[in-house]
Amino acid sequence: MSQTFRALRVHQTPSGTSARIESLGLDALTAGDVLIRTRWAGINYKDSLAVTGKAKVLSGYPRVPGIELVGVVQASASPEFAVGSDVIVHGFQTGIDFDGSLSELVRAPAGHVMPIPPGLTPRDAALLGVPAFTVALALDRFEAAGLVPAAGAIAVSGASGAVGMAALAILRRAGYEAVALSRRADWVEPLMRLGASEVLLVDAAVDDRRPLERGRFGAAIDNVGGSVLSWLLRSLSDHGQLASVGNASGIAFSTNVLPFILRQVTMFGIVANAAWPVRRRLWGRLASDWKPDLSALDAHVREIGLDDVPAHCEAQVAGRSAGRTLVRFDTA
Ligand SMILES: NC(=O)c1ccc[n+]([C@@H]2O[C@H](COP(=O)([O-])OP(=O)(O)OC[C@H]3O[C@@H](n4cnc5c(N)ncnc54)[C@H](OP(=O)(O)O)[C@@H]3O)[C@@H](O)[C@H]2O)c1
Known part of the structure; x- marks a missing residue:
């Protein structure tokens, strides 16, 4: 040819x-x-x-x-x-x-x-793509470890990015409260429309002074790394879970043992790849009970x-x- x-x-x-x-x-x-x-x-x-x-x-x-x-x-x-x-x-x-x-x-x-999974158009699937699949992997793992909406809000960092936006919209659809963490004051309104119950601005919220913060999140999806990831770990409540997804601010972070030994938090990494049974099941959820408001994302x-x-x-x-x-x- x-x-x-x-x-x-x-x-x-x-x-x-x-x-x-x-x-x-x-x-x-x-x-x-x-x-x-x-x-x-x-x-x-x-x-x-x-x-x-x-x-x-x-x-x-x-x-x-x-x-x-x-x-x-x-x-x-x-x-x-x-x-x-x-x-x-x-x-x-x-x-x-x-x-x-x-x-x-x-x-x-x-x-x-x-x-293309039934329930999605080709454009829907493109809109969701790897960012939504990544969020689905994290949420699936949270739930497999027992997370339920009553466990508290899920924090999402790098919220104005593709994974962050998808996370807010999917978490809202799945019945969770999502708190956005962003550097962007001009994105507060859009992030609320996408699904955040509250937007925390990184400069105001994140600091490195305390070994433990108020335990306020049942789970966190971190797209950023660095001081944001460190703060999120210290802000998880008892048995909180953190999914490390990305490194938009860099690959390094520092922490201490207190979140682990005082609050029994868990941290794990996500790779946006999966064998077929998991892949089909999670795309099935993205096309049904986890299908976010696609018009909000499309904006x-x-x-x-x-x-x-x-x-x-x-x-x-x-x-x-x-x-x-x-x-x-x-x-x-
Ligand atoms: N593990 C996996 O399988 C997987 C899958 C997909 C993506 N990822 C990774 O996840 C991360 C997010 O992906 P994405 O597609 O959402 O990327 P993106 O669209 O570029 O969004 C990243 C967001 O992070 C924040 N950010 C960017 N630069 C920053 C900096 N220097 N310091 C602090 N915050 C910064 C910004 O959000 P705010 O301005 O709102 O803070 C930005 O919108 C990337 O590192 C990507 O490689 C991993």
């Missing part, structure tokens, strides 16, 4: 990496038995690190980054996926070991491809073109982006 298409690829250079938009043939892509025409690619923080070269995310070069996509099957060697069907791909090292979503065409192994979605991706990624790693960004392709 002599089809050519546009893709953003990252190359290794003597001084680091460089990303550029190229015209490729299918043979340039990593192998896969399902050929997908991309409709939307969600840009995640990790993609921005890969595109800007600010951290080593990609396992080889040249590589098309982009860890999630919604698209339509254009050709398939797998009987599971009919031509013309709508699918979603994320996880399984997409955009890391395998060429990813920042491309008009993507070849994916059939074992990485999922039909903070920015759609950009492939050519706009490098500039967006620079802004995101500099902490100058907010909301969710989707790359929209011609077939969307």
Whole structure:
């Protein structure tokens, strides 16, 4: 097949990496038995690190980054996926070991491809994507350890980001009170509309003086790391749980043993990947009893073109982006 298409690829250079938009043939892509025409690619923080070269995310070069996509099957060697069907791909090292979503065409192994869950349109699935799946993994784990809405509010840091917004909206739908933690005073109203019962501004709320804070949160979803994560750990109530999701402010944090030995708090990490039984079950919940108010989320979605991706990624790693960004392709 002599089809050519546009893709953003990252190359290794003597001084680091460089990303550029190229015209490729299918043979340039990593192998896969399902050929997908991309409709939307969600840009995640990790993609921005890969595109800007600010951290080593990609396992080889040249590589098309982009860890999630919604698209339509254009050709398939797998009987599971009919031509013309709508699918979603994320996880399984997409955009890391395998060429990813920042491309008009993507070849994916059939074992990485999922039909759009019933109850969601392709755009709904793109809107939710990895951020919502990440939140679902955290909430599932909280509940498996016994969390119920009566245990108290769930704190969400980096609230104006894609994971933070999804968390507020999903927690509201699931019946939990969510408290947003944000650097952005101009986002107080939007965060309340998304689902926060209260917005705490980081500069005013977070300080490092006390070994324990008032135990006020039944659980926390941390997207930021650093002093915010330290404060959240010290602010959990007895048996509180903290899901460490992200590192938007950096990878380091400091703590002390008191939250653990006086309040028996638990901290665990989330990786937005899961084997099929968990993946299907959680997408099923995102399409039903955890399905958030999609119009509230959509109000903070920015759609950009492939050519706009490098500039967006620079802004995101500099902490100058907010909301969710989707790359929209011609077939969307
Ligand atoms: N573990 C996983 O599988 C998984 C999955 C998805 C994402 N993540 C990670 O989770 C984090 C959030 O992802 P995202 O997609 O929501 O990213 P995002 O859209 O860029 O949002 C990050 C948010 O963090 C806050 N922030 C940014 N820079 C900061 C800084 N220097 N100091 C303090 N706060 C800062 C901002 O919120 P405010 O201005 O409102 O404070 C920003 O909106 C990222 O680190 C990402 O890599 C991990």
